[in-house]
Amino acid sequence: MIECNHGTVVISDESDIIVARKTIREVSEKLGFSLTDVTRIVTAASELARNIFVYAGSGVMSWCILDTGNLVGIELTFEDHGPGIADLKQVMQEGYSTSKGLGLGLPGSRRLMDDMEIRSRVGEGTTVVVKKWRRG
Amino acid sequence: MADDNISVIKIHDVLLVTVPPDPDDGSVNILQYKVLKGMERHRVKGLxxxxxxxxxxxxxxxRVIAETAQxxxxxxxxxxxxxxxxxxxxxxxxxxxxxxxxxxxxxVEHALHKIGTTI
Structure with a gap:
């Protein structure tokens, strides 16, 4: 049974990226992640929240604490109703970007987290779910 | 967006900027602008x-830092x-x-040494 303690942050302005970062820092510090893992999780949250703002204009980040009984982790979901992604393989390629960005957001965030899932439909929106488990 | 969030200080022939713990996008853009103005005004060796x-x-x-450095x-x-x-x-x-x-x-001390400043 996975227990779910959760919350949401609406992303509709540049300043909401900072709110998302602060929220996730607080939650992951409370969960007892190491400083390096907190930095990884917060940085991934920053990248994915910014993707919502840049590509969709607005959306929602939700966080959820995972507890399987012997493993504790955090799950972050980034959901928007923006233009969607036509070619998921392409956006996972290093350096691919349709904006002025570096094209690191998605592939980079996947490296920082333990798990990443993307669901997207053109014209309907995108959902990115990432997970990180606490070590030791 | 706080304009005074990041201050650019001139020490001898260098500009010194202290970045806050959690800088927002607006402050980072302002940082770039202030640095370039400071470079022009104070004729310093670097940042x-x-x-x-x-x-x-x-x-x-x-990206903004790499751009600013360039x-x-x-x-x-x-x-x-x-x-x-x-x-x-x-x-x-x-x-x-x-x-x-x-x-x-x-x-910062090592950085000043790299630019060639002695205080």
């Missing part, structure tokens, strides 16, 4: 960016990034960030 308090460096921040180089100066925390260095490397033309140093 030292103290990021020892900085807890999060994402791709946006890295602009400072074009104006005839040098940029040194000083004091990156180990957790930030690990994360930035895994994310794949590049800092372009900027030099790096362990501390």
């Amino acid at each position: 030292v960016l103290d990021i020892s308090a900085c807890q999060t460096v994402d791709s946006f921040f890295a 602009m400072v180089v074009l104006m005839g100066g040098q940029t040194v990034i000083a004091g990156m925390q180990p957790s930030v260095a690990i994360t930035a490397t895994q994310l794949g960030l590049k800092i372009g033309n900027a030099l790096t140093a362990l501390t």
Whole structure:
């Protein structure tokens, strides 16, 4: 049974990226992640929240604490109703970007987290779910 | 968006900027503008960016810093990034960030030495 303690942050302005970062820092510090893992999780949250703002204009980040009984982790979901992604393989390629960005957001965030899932439909929106488990 | 969030200080022939723990996009853009104005006004040798308090460096921040370093180089100066925390260095490397033309140093003191300033 996975227990779910959760919350949401609406992303509709540049300043909401900072709110998302602060929220996730607080939650992951409370969960007892190491400083390096907190930095990884917060940085991934920053990248994915910014993707919502840049590509969709607005959306929602939700966080959820995972507890399987012997493993504790955090799950972050980034959901928007923006233009969607036509070619998921392409956006996972290093350096691919349709904006002025570096094209690191998605592939980079996947490296920082333990798990990443993307669901997207053109014209309907995108959902990115990432997970990180606490070590030791 | 706080204009005074990040201050650019001139010490001898260097500009010193202390980046706050969690800089927002607006402050990072203002930082770039203030640095370039400061370079022009004070005719300094370069820029030292103290990021020892900085807890999060994402791709946006890295892009603006790399751009700023390149602009400072074009104006005839040098940029040194000083004091990156180990957790930030690990994360930035895994994310794949590049800092372009900027030099790096362990501390502000080392950074000033790299630019060739003696206080």
